[in-house]
Amino acid sequence: MNPEILNELYAGAGAALAPLLWLAAGLSAVLIADVFAGLKAVRPVLVPLTLGGAAWSAGALISDPAGAVLGGSFLADARTGAFALVFLASAALAWAQARRYYTEEAPFLGEHDALLLTAPMGMILMAGAQDLILFFVGLELLSIPLYCLSAFRRARTESVEAGLRYFVLGAFGVALFLMGAALLYTLTGSVSLEGLAAAKELLASPMGATGLALLLASLFFKAGVAPFHLWVPDVYQGAPTPIASLMATGTKAAAFAFLLRLVPALPAEAGVGLGLVAVVTMAIGNLGALGQTDLKRLFAWSGVAHAGTLLLVIAGAVAAGGTDHQEAVRNAAFSATLLYVAAYAFSAGGALGLVAWMEADGEEYRSLSRWQGLGTVRPGVAAGMTLFALSLGGIPATGGFLGKWLAFSTAVRAELVPLAVLGALTSVVALGYYLRIVVDLWMRPRPEDAAAPSAERPLAAFAAGFSAAMVLALGVAPGLLLGRLIG
DSSP states (O other), X not given: OOHHHXXXXXXXXXXXTHHHHHHHHHHHHHHHHHHSGGGGGXXXXXXXHHHHHHHHHHHHHHHSOOXXXXXXXXXXXXXXXXXXXXXXXXXXXXXXXXXXXXXXXXXXXXXXXXXXXXXXXXXXXXXHXXXXXXXXXXXXXXXXXXXHHHTOOTTSHHHHHHHHHHHHHHHHHHHHHHHHHHHHHHHHSOOBHXXXXXXXXXXXXXXXXXXXXXXXXXXXXXXXXXXXXXXXXXXXXXXXXXHHHHIIIIIHHHHHHHHHXXXXXXXXXXXXXXXXXXXXXXXXXXXXXXXXXXXXXXXHHHHHHHHHHHHHHHHHHHHTTTSTTHHHHHHHHHHHHHHHHHHHHHXXXXXXXXXXXXXXXXXXXXXXXXXXXXXXXXXXXXXXXXXXXXXXXXXXXXXXXXHHHHHHHHHHHTTOHHHHHHXXXXXXXXXXXXXXXXXXXXXXXXXXXOOOXXXXXXXXXXXXHXXXXXXXXXXHOHHHHHGGGOO
């Protein structure tokens, strides 16, 4: 390639790509440290240092956006910076939860950390992508490490099966995306989101509608939206719990961050259809979680329901297209999505982190029955799980409550009132299984054959405490954390 073209492509891109550069440098450092025996002692420091540097760079984008770079294919604005902070927080929690989690796989933690640093690179590219090609690069950069991490406990059949299942179904989702992108490019001659939005009339044709449907199906698979959700419980159950935490939080946030970018290209008539899919997804997720006794499967089905709530926000933003209040609703949709994914990252990530922590005392702690009466022997752990469950259920004074309130209010502002009411009613069902966790923790006797948990994992405890503090802060004073980004 002509050097002048490269210079023009990357001119002024340093600040815009700084979070990605931090992650790439940290990834390289982790791999080098893992090769040389004398450097292995510093490897654990490299990951938090890398994530901290990337977070600092992402925060700088919020106060001083760099704009479009890479020929306009990547937009490093305040929204990209804000979502990047959520992705990096999810990765940091997963890393902290993974310390002293693995036993047989401990010699391979260098590969684990390298893969863990690669995933948020893909998430950031997805959030800032302004064309379908860059989004596809980000999607693969996210997906491939997660396939490997899901099967990381290679001596365990369920982990290998989870990785294989995720890979096969992920390949199916990628095929849907490529087919949809090909149809849209054939029809419009453009892969940029701006070009697709400008050709909205063409997208109303059968070919355009098919292309958009395939594109959305691919995103629905990644986010766990019905009917592309059936992989979620099995993969979450088989994958290492810290990786399930990352998949539940960061992956979902990345998919919806790009969906927000895609909203201007979607016809307003699609808003109601997306809203119906959202409500059905919420109902399926909540009903599926009601009968679960395995905590990882319970939180997996719960994640499906939360994906439906986020899709309802997107439906409101789409339905408002072409109306006088289009900008107001779309800004509200961004605020609702950002707050919701941030609250969900710390609530679901914190809950799964506690499960990972307790697994050090035995994998039977995946079962809800082993948590009965835990408040009498480990009140700190029980209190944390109670807070996370209440936040996921949308109880006031938590980030989860404010996230749900903003989500449903966005749908109401977009005049999708019946769908907002149905969504709120299905959310009430969720209290049935979230409150069951609280009842088991505090109101049921400890089983006689259950020994008191003894495992101490300071870093996992710190991650849980930090998550709890963030859940409360997002519920009580979200403006202090998200500032002018939410309104």
